[in-house]
Amino acid sequence: MSTVVTPGKQPKLQKRKWPYYLTGSILLLMILALAISFWFVQRTAPETNGEITLSGLKGSVSIYRDRSGVPHIEASSTKDLFMAQGFVTAQDRMFQMDLSRRQASGTLSEVIGESTIDNDKFFRTLGLRRAAEASYTAYTDEAKQILEWYADGVNAYMTQAKAENSLPIEFTLAGYEPNAWTPLDSLTIGKYMAFDLGGHWEGQAFRYYLLQNFSEEEAMDLFPSYPDEGSTVIQEIKESQLDISKSFAKAVIPDPFNGSNNWVVSGEKTASGKPLLANDPHLGLGTPPIWYETHLNSPDYQVSGVIFAGVPGIIVGRNDSIAWGVTNVGPDVQDLYIEKRNPDNPNEFQYNDSWEEAEVLDESIPVKDSDPIPYEVVITRHGPILSEFAHDDQPDTALSLRWTALDPSTELEAVLKIDQASNWEEFKEALTSFHTPAQNFVFASTDGTIAYRANGLIPIRKNGDSMLPVPGWNDDYEWEGYIPWEELPTIVNPDEGFISTANNKITTDDYPYHITHTWAQPYRQDRIREVLIDGNNLEAQDMMDLQNDFVNLQGKELTPLLTKEIHRENLTSVEKDALSLLQEWNYIDGRDEAAPLLFHLWLVEMEKVLFDGKIDKEMMSLFDGKSQVIDQLIRRAVNGEAGPWMEKSGGFQSVVTKSYQAAVDRAVSLQGQTPKKWAWGTFHSVPFEHPLGAIKPLHLLFNPEVNAMGGSRVTVGAAGWNSSTGTVNHGAPWRGVTDLANMETSYNVISPGQSGYVFSEWYDNQIDDWVNGRYHETKMSGYEENAKHLILKP
Numbered sequence: 001m002s003t004v005v006t007p008g009k010q011p012k013l014q015k016r017k018w019p020y021y022l023t024g025s026i027l028l029l030m031i032l033a034l035a036i037s038f039w040f041v042q043r044t045a046p047e048t049n050g051e052i053t054l055s056g057l058k059g060s061v062s063i064y065r066d067r068s069g070v071p072h073i074e075a076s077s078t079k080d081l082f083m084a085q086g087f088v089t090a091q092d093r094m095f096q097m098d099l100s101r102r103q104a105s106g107t108l109s110e111v112i113g114e115s116t117i118d119n120d121k122f123f124r125t126l127g128l129r130r131a132a133e134a135s136y137t138a139y140t141d142e143a144k145q146i147l148e149w150y151a152d153g154v155n156a157y158m159t160q161a162k163a164e165n166s167l168p169i170e171f172t173l174a175g176y177e178p179n180a181w182t183p184l185d186s187l188t189i190g191k192y193m194a195f196d197l198g199g200h201w202e203g204q205a206f207r208y209y210l211l212q213n214f215s216e217e218e219a220m221d222l223f224p225s226y227p228d229e230g231s232t233v234i235q236e237i238k239e240s241q242l243d244i245s246k247s248f249a250k251a252v253i254p255d256p257f258n259g260s261n262n263w264v265v266s267g268e269k270t271a272s273g274k275p276l277l278a279n280d281p282h283l284g285l286g287t288p289p290i291w292y293e294t295h296l297n298s299p300d301y302q303v304s305g306v307i308f309a310g311v312p313g314i315i316v317g318r319n320d321s322i323a324w325g326v327t328n329v330g331p332d333v334q335d336l337y338i339e340k341r342n343p344d345n346p347n348e349f350q351y352n353d354s355w356e357e358a359e360v361l362d363e364s365i366p367v368k369d370s371d372p373i374p375y376e377v378v379i380t381r382h383g384p385i386l387s388e389f390a391h392d393d394q395p396d397t398a399l400s401l402r403w404t405a406l407d408p409s410t411e412l413e414a415v416l417k418i419d420q421a422s423n424w425e426e427f428k429e430a431l432t433s434f435h436t437p438a439q440n441f442v443f444a445s446t447d448g449t450i451a452y453r454a455n456g457l458i459p460i461r462k463n464g465d466s467m468l469p470v471p472g473w474n475d476d477y478e479w480e481g482y483i484p485w486e487e488l489p490t491i492v493n494p495d496e497g498f499i500s501t502a503n504n505k506i507t508t509d510d511y512p513y514h515i516t517h518t519w520a521q522p523y524r525q526d527r528i529r530e531v532l533i534d535g536n537n538l539e540a541q542d543m544m545d546l547q548n549d550f551v552n553l554q555g556k557e558l559t560p561l562l563t564k565e566i567h568r569e570n571l572t573s574v575e576k577d578a579l580s581l582l583q584e585w586n587y588i589d590g591r592d593e594a595a596p597l598l599f600h601l602w603l604v605e606m607e608k609v610l611f612d613g614k615i616d617k618e619m620m621s622l623f624d625g626k627s628q629v630i631d632q633l634i635r636r637a638v639n640g641e642a643g644p645w646m647e648k649s650g651g652f653q654s655v656v657t658k659s660y661q662a663a664v665d666r667a668v669s670l671q672g673q674t675p676k677k678w679a680w681g682t683f684h685s686v687p688f689e690h691p692l693g694a695i696k697p698l699h700l701l702f703n704p705e706v707n708a709m710g711g712s713r714v715t716v717g718a719a720g721w722n723s724s725t726g727t728v729n730h731g732a733p734w735r736g737v738t739d740l741a742n743m744e745t746s747y748n749v750i751s752p753g754q755s756g757y758v759f760s761e762w763y764d765n766q767i768d769d770w771v772n773g774r775y776h777e778t779k780m781s782g783y784e785e786n787a788k789h790l791i792l793k794p
Contacts, residue, residue, distance in 0.1 A: 047790060048091075051791045056156070061076075064784055065762075066779070068748075068754065069753060069760070076298065078149075078298060086154040092755045094167065104123060105185075111176045117365060117367065118250045118390060123252070124365070125363075125389040128192055129188045174692075190308070190411055193308060205247075208244055212242075227465060237338070242399065246390070246391060246393075248386075248622060255284060256627075259503035263528055264498065264499050266498060268497045269537075270537065270739075271538065276739055278544075287763075295778065301420065302320050304319075321447075322424075324441055328437060329454050329458075334403045336469035337472030339380055339385065349398075351473060352475060404456075410433045435457045438458055460479065460483060503519065518628070523554045543737040547732070550588050551589075578598055589711050594677070594680070598678070604663070605659035609659045684726050686706065687728075704764035713730075733751060734751075
C-alpha cells in the first residue's frame with residue numbers, strides 16, 4: 001500500500017513518527033553525555049591498588065585501605081610516613097583541602113567570584129593566615145620538617161593528577177586548578193579550627209548592641225550575669241555610637257553548638273578491668289566530613305585516629321599504650337576593645353596620653369572574572385579592627401579584637417608529641433605546646449590511669465571579665481598573662497570512677513580564675529553522668545550506645561513546666577490532641593516520635609514571640625548563649641520572676657500559649673491534622689550536603705540520600721538542625737570508642753564516608769551506620785585481609 005503525498009503536506013505516517021525520532025535522538029544524546037561524564041569522573045578516581053612512583057621517598061611505603069576506606073600507612077621512616085600521609089589524604093580529599101585553606105585564608109573569591117568577597121574580607125581582617133605565619137617560626141625544626149614532608153606528599157599527588165588530567169571533578173566544574181601546598185596551609189587550617197571553636201567575641205558585640213538599643217534592665221535580662229566593672233563599661237558603651245548591626249551583619253559566626261562529648265571510665269567499672277574511652281566531637285555535617293581517619297605505622301609512630309584533612313599526624317585517637325579524646329572548653333579568649341580614633345589621622349588610636357600609629361596591611365582581594373578589590377586591614381596594639389570589614393566608614397570609635405589564636409602557637413607540635421606518648425606524664429608534658437583552642441582532654445592508659453585536663457591559654461585580665469567590649473584607650477583592661485599551666489583544671493584517677501565533659505561548666509565556684517560566662521546547656525553532661533554513675537561491668541558497646549542516646553533532659557525539665565501554663569479554654573481539638581502527646585512523651589527524641597517535633601518547634605516559636613520585631617534579625621546570629629538565656633528566662637518566670645522580655649511579650653502564660661499554638665500550626669502545615677502521625681525524623685533529616693550541592697543539578701551528583709534522624713541539640717547523640725528547614729547540619733561527623741583491654745582495635749564511624757571522590761565505594765557508605773548507631777572496627781594489625789593495597793615506590 002503506497003502513501004499518497006499531497007504537495008505542501010507531510011505524510012501522516014511521518015507526522016506521527018517524527019516526535020519519536022526526536023525523543024530517541026535526545027535520549028541517545030543524554031545517554032552519551034552521561035557516559036562521557038561517567039568516563040571523565042572515573043578518570044579522576046584515586047589509585048588504591050598497584051604501584052606509584054613518588055619522587056623523594058627513601059623507601060617503599062605500603063598503603064592498605066580496609067573495608068571502611070581507612071588508609072593504614074606502613075613506612076620505614078618518618079619522612080616516608082608523612083609524605084605518604086600527605087599523598088593519601090590528597091587522593092581522597094584534595095578539593096576539600098583546597099577549599100579549607102581558601103576559606104581560612106580569605107582567598108575564595110579568587111576562584112568563586114564576587115559572592116564570597118565579604119567572607120574573604122572577614123577572614124583577611126581576622127588574620128588566620130598571618131597567625132599561621134607567625135606560628136611557623138615558633139615550631140621546632142623537627143615539626144617544620146614534618147610539615148614539609150606532608151606538603152611534599154600533597155604536591156606529589158597534585159603533580160601526578162595534573163599530568164594525568166585526573167584532579168577531582170570539582171576542580172573542573174569550578175574552573176580552576178589548585179596551587180602548590182605549603183606548611184602554612186596546614187597551619188592555617190589548624191587556626192581555622194581555633195576559630196570554629198570560638199571564643200565569644202560575638203556575645204560581647206551582641207551585648208553592646210543591647211545596651212545601645214534597649215534599656216539597661218532589658219539588656220541585663222539577656223546577660224548571663226552582671227559584668228565586672230559593669231557600670232563603668234556600660235556608660236562608655238552608651239556614649240559610643242558604633243552601629244553594631246552595620247559592622248557585623250556579614251560576619252562569619254561559628255555554629256553556637258560546636259562542641260563535643262568525651263568521657264573515660266576506670267577499669268573499676270568495666271567488664272575487662274581496663275579503662276574505656278569515648279569521644280564524639282560536634283562540628284558541621286557535610287560531604288566529605290571534616291575528619292579523616294588514618295592509621296600511621298613506622299618505627300617512630302604507631303597511632304590511629306582522626307585528623308583534619310590537610311594536617312599531618314593524628315589529633316584524636318590511640319597508640320599502643322594510650323587513648324585520648326577532646327571537647328571544647330569554650331573559654332573567654334577573645335576581647336573586643338573600644339578604640340578611639342584620631343580625627344586627624346584615621347590610622348592612629350589613643351592609648352593613655354598619646355596617639356599610636358596602627359599597622360596597615362594591604363590585603364587586596366583577587367576576584368574571579370573581575371578586577372581585584374582594594375582592601376586594607378588596620379591592626380592596633382590589641383589586634384585587627386574588626387568593626388569595619390563590612391563597610392568603608394571610619395567613625396571615631398572602632399572595635400578591635402584581641403584573641404589568643406592570633407598569637408604564635410604550636411598545636412601541631414603537641415599533636416606529634418601526643419601521638420608518641422606512652423603514659424600520663426608524657427601526655428601531659430606534650431600539652432605544654434597546645435595553646436589554642438583550649439580543650440578538655442580525657443586520657444586513658446593500659447596501666448589503668450584515667451585523667452582529665454583543661455588545656456590552653458586562658459587570659460587573666462587586669463579588669464573586666466570579657467562580658468562586654470572594654471576601653472582600649474588606656475591600660476586598665478589589658479591582659480596580664482594566662483592562667484598558670486600548673487593551675488589549669490586537672491583530675492587523675494577520681495574516686496567516682498569516670499570523668500566526662502560535654503562543654504559544661506568545668507570549675508567550682510571557688511576556682512580562682514575566670515574561664516567563661518557561656519557554658520553549654522547542661523543536658524548532655526547530665527545524661528552522660530546519669531548513665532555512667534549507675535553503670536558497672538561496662539563494655540565498648542555500652543559506650544557506643546551512650547554516644548547514640550537520644551534522651552532529652554531539657555524536654556524532661558521544661559515540658560511539665562510549660563504545659564502547666566497553657567491557657568486551655570480556647571484550644572482547638574488538634575491542639576488538645578497534641579498536648580496529650582506531650583504529656584505522654586517518654587522524653588526520647590526518637591525519629592518516629594511525634595512529641596519531639598512539637599517540643600522543639602515550641603521552643604523555636606517561643607524565641608520568635610520573645611524577640612521577633614524587637615531585636616534586629618541580623619543580630620540574632622551574635623546572640624551568644626541564646627539557648628541558655630531562654631532556658632533561664634523560662635526558669636525565672638516559673639519562679640515568679642518574669643523579666644522585661646517576658647512581660648513586654650504579654651506575660652509568661654501568654655508567651656507559652658501563643659508559642660504553643662504557633663508550634664501546632666507549624667506542625668500541621670508540615671505533617672497534617674493528625675498529631676499521632678507526626679514524626680520528628682520526617683522534619684529532622686540529615687542530607688550531608690556537598691559544597692557544590694547548592695548548585696542545581698549538581699546536588700543530584702554530589703549530595704547523598706537524605707536520612708531521617710533522631711536526637712537534637714541537647715541529646716548526647718547530638719543532631720543540631722536548621723530551625724527553618726529541619727535540616728540536620730551539625731553533630732558528630734566522627735564517633736570513636738577505645739577499649740584499653742584491646743589496643744589492637746577501636747570502634748569508629750565517620751559519616752558520610754572516608755572518600756571525597758563521588759563514585760568511591762567509601763563516599764557515603766557509612767551514613768546508614770552513623771544514623772543507626774553502628775560502628776566499624778579499625779585494626780592496628782590484620783587489616784591486610786581483603787584490603788586495597790597501594791605501594792608508593794621511590
